[in-house]
Amino acid sequence: MVVKRSEGSVVGAATEITGNVSGRGALRVDGRINGSLSVDGPVEVTAGSEVRGPLRAESLVLDGVLEGDVDVAGAISVGPRARFQGTLRGARVTIAAGAEVQADLQTDFELKLSI
Amino acid sequence: MAGTVIGEGLSVEGEFSSDEEVVVHGSVRGTLSSGSSISIGASGVVEADVSARSLSVAGQVTGNVNSADRVDIQAGGRLVGDVKASRLTIADGATFKGNVDMDV
């Protein structure tokens, strides 16, 4: 049996990981991860999936459940079916109306008012 | 396509369980189990006890293996640990060290 090489990683819907996931490349989570997640590529947490633990990545697209502190260099996109609890730190954060969110948004920008 | 793919460069430390096919090109340390098949790609490094319906090893596995069906160690693959399975194949060029229990 030949196993083909793969760039990205997928945690399938019927897969559960308790522990730490770290490394290079992109990761799509359709299943469950209880533990820290740290990759240098983009992470997608799809609808129906669950991640409980801190998450570090290049970017995050969240449509599932995520409880933990998120720290990404790029964009965070929280979809309408997502449930999130924790801290969001990223260069850009978008939240779709409909998402269930209890978040602390930590974005770095200056807001100067003239009033 | 496999349900779960741990790509090259990704490492998992902890308990890893699945009911679907798992392909490991990266590294897994801890435990690794699937109700379906598990394939360790050539770049895959597993330091874990592995439990699967069937296991194919083209990379490196250190740990005890328990398989209801079969274990295949491919050419270039390396398995260090005890194997309990109904069938075991070791290809020419594979490395294996451990006890075998095929009395399932």
Place this chain on the structure above:
Amino acid sequence: MKTMNDVSVISKSTVIRGHLRGQGSVRIDGRVGGDVEVTGDVTLGPDAEVDGSIAGATLRIGGSVKGDLTGSDAVLVEASGRVVGDLRAPRVGIAEGALVRGSVQTEGVSAPQRPAARSAHVGSMSMSSVRSQAATPPPRRVAPPPPPPPPPPPPRVVSEAPKVVAKSIEKKMSPPPPVVSVPSKGARGRKKKTASR
């Protein structure tokens, strides 16, 4: 003087120092130094600035706000929106391009959040009632802790006489800015730089 009902508009050249409270909806294109609290919707145009909290039904924020946003229906921060403050509504949306720093809490639709939870002012009747205790909201920290769950919303009786509930947030007790009657077209407030965080 503008009274209740209908949609109020704070035009681009208008500067208000003081609170804005009342029924109906309001569109703000100018600048408000104080809290905004209405029963209807609040829309901030891209050039609008509010240094104070905003409470209403649906909040559409295209401008800049330093203060908390509380919507009984929704808080929607548009692409041009800039908010330093806490967002709270059953539905919260943050569009691509928007910048928000603060906590975000979506509440179940079953328990809609009424305005006045955090600003602790209870309704007055008209947009013209500018309160004298106008206050400058505190500079925000980078990582404000999630706000405590608000007290059960007070019944919002519109006939209730304007009253002031003691400010629960002591940090907001900074000296009040001068009070101006609303809306004073073209009024120009003394420029005040507030630290950005």
